[in-house]
Amino acid sequence: MLRFDSVSTLKMHLAAIRRAGKTVGFVPTMGALHAGHLNLISQAKQACDMVVCSVFVNPTQFNNPADLARYPRTLEQDAAQLETVGTDILFSPSVAEMYPQPATLRFDFGLLETVMEGASRPGHFNGVGLVVSKLFHMVQPDKAFFGQKDLQQVAVIKCLVHDLSFPLELIRCDTVRETDGLAMSSRNRLLTDAERTEAPALFQALTLAKDMLLDEATPEQAKAAVVDYLGERPAFKLDYIEAVNTDTLQPISELQPPGQNALCLAAQLGHVRLIDNVVF
Numbered sequence: 001m002l003r004f005d006s007v008s009t010l011k012m013h014l015a016a017i018r019r020a021g022k023t024v025g026f027v028p029t030m031g032a033l034h035a036g037h038l039n040l041i042s043q044a045k046q047a048c049d050m051v052v053c054s055v056f057v058n059p060t061q062f063n064n065p066a067d068l069a070r071y072p073r074t075l076e077q078d079a080a081q082l083e084t085v086g087t088d089i090l091f092s093p094s095v096a097e098m099y100p101q102p103a104t105l106r107f108d109f110g111l112l113e114t115v116m117e118g119a120s121r122p123g124h125f126n127g128v129g130l131v132v133s134k135l136f137h138m139v140q141p142d143k144a145f146f147g148q149k150d151l152q153q154v155a156v157i158k159c160l161v162h163d164l165s166f167p168l169e170l171i172r173c174d175t176v177r178e179t180d181g182l183a184m185s186s187r188n189r190l191l192t193d194a195e196r197t198e199a200p201a202l203f204q205a206l207t208l209a210k211d212m213l214l215d216e217a218t219p220e221q222a223k224a225a226v227v228d229y230l231g232e233r234p235a236f237k238l239d240y241i242e243a244v245n246t247d248t249l250q251p252i253s254e255l256q257p258p259g260q261n262a263l264c265l266a267a268q269l270g271h272v273r274l275i276d277n278v279v280f
Contacts, residue, residue, distance in 0.1 A: 027145050031078050
């Protein structure tokens with residue numbers, strides 16, 4: 001595996017790869033890698049000749065400085081994991097390399113950023129748009145791979161790819177879960193042992209709501225059941241639970257065709273904010 005921290009040397013190396021007619025797959029991450037990330041790498045390996053993984057904790061997408069400071073940074077462990085799944089290139093730039101001067105551009109993703117994560121974390125998706133646009137220009141991948149756990153982020157990046165005409169295919173990969181159902185996340189390692197025991201209740205709540213919707217309950221009834229379920233678990237502070245269309249992420253009042261329904265939630269567990277969703 002080759003490692004680069006300079007944009008210029010990365011671009012020079014990738015230009016030679018493209019001249020050789022090889023396809024490039026790209027998995028952008030913020031590090032603290034887990035099996036979910038490695039699954040994205042494996043899928044990229046199957047679809048492309050070469051795979052680039054970036055590790056960069058992007059400051060512009062954090063609206064809480066304490067959250068940015070707490071975010072785990074484990075670059076050498078990440079590199080070792082990436083080696084095990086055959087990653088070809090690790091790109092790990094510094095903040096100064098990515099943002100040689102403060103960014104002034106502002107993205108507006110319309111209705112996508114008025115709900116859920118957009119409403120709870122103002123400015124978050126502007127930061128996502130900035131860093132992903134920069135990375136797409138630097139790597140120029142043929143295919144980019146993102147996890148379903150960050151469903152709203154995938155929708156935002158889909159909008160970015162469409163509106164800015166990035167010549168790449170965006171691929172959404174299924175959420176990878178622990179054996180007890182907890183969605184794999186870099187933030188999970190910040191949970192205490194007691195919180196980690198409680199955390200699977202999020203997926204249990206989503207499964208309960210999904211089953212209710214499939215059994216002809218209304219979205220409001222299903223959402224109320226989640227509020228009650230987590231309300232019995234005082235360790236959680238629910239931020240939101242929404243039933244939405246998978247593509248638009250706008251609220252639904254009735255069940256949509258298969259594959260177009262998503263239940264999304266976010267909750268605080270101790271000092272850690274967790275998100276999860278199910279698509280059905």
